[in-house]
Amino acid sequence: MRDGPARYSEKVMEHFKNPRNVGEIENPDGVGQVGNPVCGDIMELYIRVNESIITEAKFKTFGCGAAIATSSMVTELVKGKSVEDALKISNRAVAEALGGLPSVKMHCSVLAEEALKSALEDYLSKSKR
Amino acid sequence: MRDGPARYSEKVMEHFKNPRNVGEIENPDGVGQVGNPVCGDIMELYIRVNESIITEAKFKTFGCGAAIATSSMVTELVKGKSVEDALKISNRAVAEALGGLPSVKMHCSVLAEEALKSALEDYLSKSKR
């Protein structure tokens, strides 16, 4: 918390400026919603799964630049991955894919990981039924 | 003591640059010595008195700019005065004659007054004998 203001990598800014996969999926196979307004970040992540492969991912995010960029990046990362592999995506992987995050913003990558996990669990619990 | 460094009036500087009546009087009618090296000021004042009139005054001073200027001024002030009148010369009078002194330097005018008093007393005690 003592790092001073955030300075973002070019990659973060690129995803912030042109976020990929913004939106919702109608009747998604999995949805995850994490965060809360008190903290200033809310992420919703939607996935479509076909034969255990994630074919589509979309997000809606209320949050800072890093929250938007990590949302965008995580949706990119999961596309085409198996559910099993997607479950292994860590917050560090998201941050690294973005060329790093300021330490005060690492929690956004955690949020992205959690949103993804939550969507995957939603899918898994639904598919069990 | 909290006034910052001394800033002297033009008059003080004038007397400092060209002190009047520097020196000693051989066989003076009165001598006063005041101050001590610990305080950084020593003044010696010599007077010659003729029929109760101070005809000559000289000084030797170890001290700061103000000490030298007040020494010079006090010797000027007493010349031609009666012993009685000279006894009335106060430190303020010396300071005023110099166009004022910085408050941290007022003690120099006190020293000048004391040197004069001491020389006059010396004269008076001698003349009683």
Added chain:
Amino acid sequence: MKRIFLDHAATTPVHPEVVKAMLPYFTGAFGNPSSIYSYGQEAKVAVEKARAKVAGFIGAKSEEVIFTGGGTEADNFALKGIALANEHKGNHLITTSIEHHAVIETCKFLERRGGFKVTYLPVDGYGLVDPQEVKKAITNKTILVSVMHANNEIGTIQPIDEISKYVKEAGILFHTDAVQTVGHIPVNVDELGVDLLSISVHKLYGPKGVGALYIRRGTRISPFVHGGEQERGRRAGTENVPGIVGLSKAIELARQEMSEEAKRLACLRDRLIQCLLENLDYVHLNGHPFRRLPNNVNVSVDFVEGESMLLNLDLENICASTGSACSSSSLEPSHVLRALGLPPEQAHGSLRFTLGRENTADEIDQVVEVLSRIVTRLRVMSPLFKNSRAAEQERNKCVMDRHGTAKK
């Protein structure tokens, strides 16, 4: 696009004339004011002239103005200095919940380490402190009340003179942090009725790293920086001569231009507020509708987060802020907006625009246009907007239903 700087409450460019006034004291007249040769004395004279100018501007005497290393130091000096010098009288301080960190963190330090108790008074929805609340909070242990003149985030101007009455009645010392007001609106220590007043000049087209503390004659206060006898032994350290000269030049310029400039800025401010409220839905003004600094606009934009707006504005070369610049590394929403009672989403969605000397009406219009675009874009991305729209549609439907029912 040319940069549009709308963050003058964070800092300002140094006025070219101020730089010009400072320059000789770096190289030519670089003497140390404590030196006795005439060369140091020139620097001393410059410092004393500056002191007289600053004092004159706030209705004080020269010897009541002590130069410091900025506004934060002035606040620290005031609070710690008074606390230390008066602890035999009591251990209670009163301040508000919307002070700058420089005051709040110093109070917390005094609580933690100094055995002091501090009352943080609430404010109303506009950010105003109720003088009656101050009165009620005073105990026989209270030694100091500190209420900022105007708030740096929302611009609300406090009724310092009214508060002063109660403080003086109780025989207590009164400090105000006037960092955001000196040179922007009239400040007179006697009219305000304060014993201590903090000044920083980088908010006023002067240099960073220099400020002043007004200390009413006869006020017992401990020095904050110990050492040499500079500033009458109250603030040791070789004087920042160019900085002090710059401070006084900035004050001189403010004296000449302040009243005209305040009028001009208030117009721009009102234009910006009006356009924002008209052009964007779900936008709320934070702070007081008219008891506010002439250059301050603070709004909350529903459903979108402040930093993401700021970054987008920055991409279009517009500088603004979300709450105090100092707090931008914290993840907590601004303590000031929370004290107003704003729900967290709105606190997170706040934007502050603070206008200055070079801003024009044209720029204001550009900002509104750019921000509208940004907000629309971000709202599309926002789950809150969607939910709220859904909720609203729901609500509308209900209303229609009810109307329908009623009609039946």
Added chain:
Amino acid sequence: MKRIFLDHAATTPVHPEVVKAMLPYFTGAFGNPSSIYSYGQEAKVAVEKARAKVAGFIGAKSEEVIFTGGGTEADNFALKGIALANEHKGNHLITTSIEHHAVIETCKFLERRGGFKVTYLPVDGYGLVDPQEVKKAITNKTILVSVMHANNEIGTIQPIDEISKYVKEAGILFHTDAVQTVGHIPVNVDELGVDLLSISVHKLYGPKGVGALYIRRGTRISPFVHGGEQERGRRAGTENVPGIVGLSKAIELARQEMSEEAKRLACLRDRLIQCLLENLDYVHLNGHPFRRLPNNVNVSVDFVEGESMLLNLDLENICASTGSACSSSSLEPSHVLRALGLPPEQAHGSLRFTLGRENTADEIDQVVEVLSRIVTRLRVMSPLFKNSRAAEQERNKCVMDRHGTAKK
């Protein structure tokens, strides 16, 4: 006559290149480093570059350097910050009797108000602290030792590395006031073995009102100025960006020129010392004959008082000093000279010449010539000189008498 400035230990002119480096940060890149838009970030980058440069120069890591409002603040921060953060460990500090007021007055404050006990170690006739004395003074209550690197009045350089051994052995923190050494002689925090080190840059052709404190990683220290999160929460207040940039530029120049310049100055210094001792009777060098700053000359001129010499020098456009510039408003002779054991007349008769970048051998010769004239003139006025001459004649007579007796 052109001015001859020989008071570089009091302050220095800002180097034109330093001014040039600072200028853009007043007007162009005036952003607040705490702001998140790119404009503030430019200022932040400048500050961090400066930090890295300063750290590199003293062998530290960037995060170990905190910018302050000058050397006095750095000293206050070090002593008060360590005292406050470590009072649970003990309440004893060790320092010397020849520290700058910034350290001595802070120690006195901690004694008066903080419940601390302070040992002020004596020095020998050259102004050297005996490392054994430091060792002996350490108790199980000692939390900090503070010994200045070089003294500002007499220029004596302390054996900091030797002292450090004993301090480290005892597991105690070690601070040094290096205001007079950084940029003048090599300073490396690991070689010196210190945990804290104070820097001021107006002694180094940098601006007044900015300095730094080195704090070794892992050192527990309380913030001195509370407020925003600048300087990792250790020193709140909007950063003096131009000042910090100026500091680092001055350090950069020193890095390039220091070793050559120190040699040059040491030559001039020795020439001045030699000429003074040769051309004037009854003159003594104060301080150490060779463990001294390359630019420091401090002499006592018997029978005449320092201020009267200074004023006369000033009338001939020569700037010097008598003891620390800070103490010139005090009537007490310098505490440093008293600590050397000088009799009061000699302490009152001290003159300090501190050389710098622009001084030449020619100037040195002029100063000697002018001072000889002044001293002769003042001695004629001095009752001490007369007495001493009388005493000497008396003594000579006695000697002759005794010789006469012996011959018989």
